[in-house]
Amino acid sequence: MKINKLFQGALIVLALASCNDKMNYNEYNIYGKDYITKNFHNVGGFMTDIYNTVDYDFGNYSGGAMQASATDESVYSKLGNSIEDFYNGAWSATNAKGSVWNSMYAGIKTCNHVLGQMQGLNFEELKLNADYGAQMHRYENYKYECRFMRAYFYFALVRQYGGVPLVTSELPAKVVNTLSRNSSDEVFDFIIKECNDIQDKIVADYSNLGQFSTGTEESGRADRLAILALKARAALYWASPLFNTSNDRERYHDAARYTKELLDAAEARGKGLTAHYNDLWAAKSFNTPTIAKEIIFGRRYFKNPTGDNLVESNNYPVGIEGGSGGNCPTQNLVDAYDMKTTGLSINETGSGYDAAHPYKDRDPRLTATVAVNGDQWPTYSGATPLETFQGGVNGEPLTGATPTGYYLKKFCNGAISLAGNGKVKESFHTWLTFRMGEFYLNYAEAVFKYLGSADATTAEFPMSAREAANKTRRRVGMPDLSSSGDFWTRLCNERFVELAFEGHRFWDVRRWKEADRYFKEIYEMKLAKDSDGNISYTRRKVERGWDDRMYLFPIPQTERMKNGNLLQNPGW
Numbered sequence: 153m154k155i156n157k158l159f160q161g162a163l164i165v166l167a168l169a170s171c172n173d174k175m176n177y178n179e180y181n182i183y184g185k186d187y188i189t190k191n192f193h194n195v196g197g198f199m200t201d202i203y204n205t206v207d208y209d210f211g212n213y214s215g216g217a218m219q220a221s222a223t224d225e226s227v228y229s230k231l232g233n234s235i236e237d238f239y240n241g242a243w244s245a246t247n248a249k250g251s252v253w254n255s256m257y258a259g260i261k262t263c264n265h266v267l268g269q270m271q272g273l274n275f276e277e278l279k280l281n282a283d284y285g286a287q288m289h290r291y292e293n294y295k296y297e298c299r300f301m302r303a304y305f306y307f308a309l310v311r312q313y314g315g316v317p318l319v320t321s322e323l324p325a326k327v328v329n330t331l332s333r334n335s336s337d338e339v340f341d342f343i344i345k346e347c348n349d350i351q352d353k354i355v356a357d358y359s360n361l362g363q364f365s366t367g368t369e370e371s372g373r374a375d376r377l378a379i380l381a382l383k384a385r386a387a388l389y390w391a392s393p394l395f396n397t398s399n400d401r402e403r404y405h406d407a408a409r410y411t412k413e414l415l416d417a418a419e420a421r422g423k424g425l426t427a428h429y430n431d432l433w434a435a436k437s438f439n440t441p442t443i444a445k446e447i448i449f450g451r452r453y454f455k456n457p458t459g460d461n462l463v464e465s466n467n468y469p470v471g472i473e474g475g476s477g478g479n480c481p482t483q484n485l486v487d488a489y490d491m492k493t494t495g496l497s498i499n500e501t502g503s504g505y506d507a508a509h510p511y512k513d514r515d516p517r518l519t520a521t522v523a524v525n526g527d528q529w530p531t532y533s534g535a536t537p538l539e540t541f542q543g544g545v546n547g548e549p550l551t552g553a554t555p556t557g558y559y560l561k562k563f564c565n566g567a568i569s570l571a572g573n574g575k576v577k578e579s580f581h582t583w584l585t586f587r588m589g590e591f592y593l594n595y596a597e598a599v600f601k602y603l604g605s606a607d608a609t610t611a612e613f614p615m616s617a618r619e620a621a622n623k624t625r626r627r628v629g630m631p632d633l634s635s636s637g638d639f640w641t642r643l644c645n646e647r648f649v650e651l652a653f654e655g656h657r658f659w660d661v662r663r664w665k666e667a668d669r670y671f672k673e674i675y676e677m678k679l680a681k682d683s684d685g686n687i688s689y690t691r692r693k694v695e696r697g698w699d700d701r702m703y704l705f706p707i708p709q710t711e712r713m714k715n716g717n718l719l720q721n722p723g724w
Contacts, residue, residue: 205259216466229477247621347383392663474570495631531566541679557677
């Protein structure tokens with residue numbers, strides 16, 4: 153049996169059906185420990201389970217709502233969705249939102265089990281197999297993959313809750329349920345130390361295994377670049393105001409060092425920005441070398457062999473067959489896209505912005521992300537131009553129609569038709585956990601905060617913050633960031649548009665502690681068509697609730713009932 157079959161393609165594969173080998177195998181009559189450890193394939197099943205715990209957000213809240221709809225990125229078009237609890241006052245310890253606590257600790261438990269119970273095996277009966285050496289090479293790397301995944305799970309926990317109990321070995325439930333919370337400093341320190349310890353021990357590149365190759369590329373597994381990426385991102389979060397209450401500049405120094413280490417190693421392997429921004433979400437991005445070069449670590453998502461239309465059915469416009477509206481970009485996000493010719497924001501003098509033609513000559517990432525009135529969206533044959541104005545085919549007052557005037561393009565494959573006779577029925581979708589675009593912007597942030605200037609360089613950091621930020625702009629043909637104005641505001645804006653809907657905004661604003669600036673007012677655009685066919689545009693402000701306790705999630709009350717030593721986060 154070939155272990156490489158568990159990790160097909162360029163990315164982690166999420167399927168409905170995964171390996172039946174669970175950590176509590178002793179509950180199964182036919183799956184005892186002796187059976188599980190009999191060959192590479194059975195042990196690898198645990199690794200499949202671990203990888204399948206990696207988070208993604210193609211619409212994890214009821215009805216397909218993305219976390220973006222709890223930010224200034226979007227509004228969910230179907231009223232009464234649980235995503236509204238983040239800002240309508242219904243969020244509480246008894247309505248703690250999400251399943252991260254349970255899912256991440258389940259992943260940690262499995263990692264600890266593999267590290268504690270499945271090491272030191274030699275698979276004696278398989279030694280005569282021709283691929284024994286190659287398979288043992290993969291097996292020996294499991295412990296480093298497990299340690300990476302465990303560290304990643306702790307990162308997902310600490311960014312959401314702050315300090316959490318650190319469990320690094322198998323413990324009985326009665327012991328686990330007496331543990332107190334470690335501090336956020338201790339959790340971040342653990343993550344970074346784990347990454348430092350394993351980054352030079354894990355396989356550097358699964359697509360280049362030399363004598364240990366089995367002939368099948370396995371770049372979906374965590375390699376050295378994934379380790380460096382996690383370390384760099386964790387360091388940036390640790391340096392940010394939410395967790396860096398003493399404003400220790402050395403944390404930004406570390407974040408800059410670690411991010412440069414990643415970028416240097418990635419570029420040495422031929423990694424970089426793909427030429428076309430919207431290609432990153434193409435159906436075959438994961439196995440197209442010119443696109444995959446930007447992907448450091450990701451999760452390939454599909455439902456079953458007959459196809460998956462959930463991303464499209466959750467976000468296609470109301471008014472087309474199968475469309476339900478879904479996560480509709482805000483005017484806040486649309487306003488964030490600069491003018492293409494001048495590189496200026498729409499509110500700056502001399503930008504060239506025309507309120508009567510608001511989408512003309514804008515940053516190309518707007519067209520790649522947001523569907524606007526008049527767009528041919530979806531793109532399959534027979535689809536008609538969008539009408540998002542009042543009374544239009546895709547507009548209000550239709551149930552579920554966009555309240556903002558816009559629909560989501562990003563992630564959606566416009567060739568998919570939800571009609572019964574549609575020719576294109578399936579498509580892979582790639583959730584990019586780590587990509588190069590993020591880390592150029594992470595470097596810009598860390599270096600700017602450490603050196604105190606957008607244009608400062610040192611022998612250690614020869615690339616300035618502005619130069620790093622301009623890389624994502626130059627990729628889409630946008631002018632460089634101007635030397636005038638507030639660089640921090642411009643950098644935050646660049647993150648907003650470059651990383652829209654990729655699961656960053658919700659956490660970025662929190663770690664910056666700038667929710668008062670961004671999350672309290674959402675703007676929608678109301679479109680009306682007059683008898684002459686002209687479109688008028690009216691902004692509508694929608695206020696959302698915010699309390700500073702919301703910077704961190706409440707510890708679920710169910711967990712505190714099991715463990716009285718879990719102190720609640722402030723205000724909850």
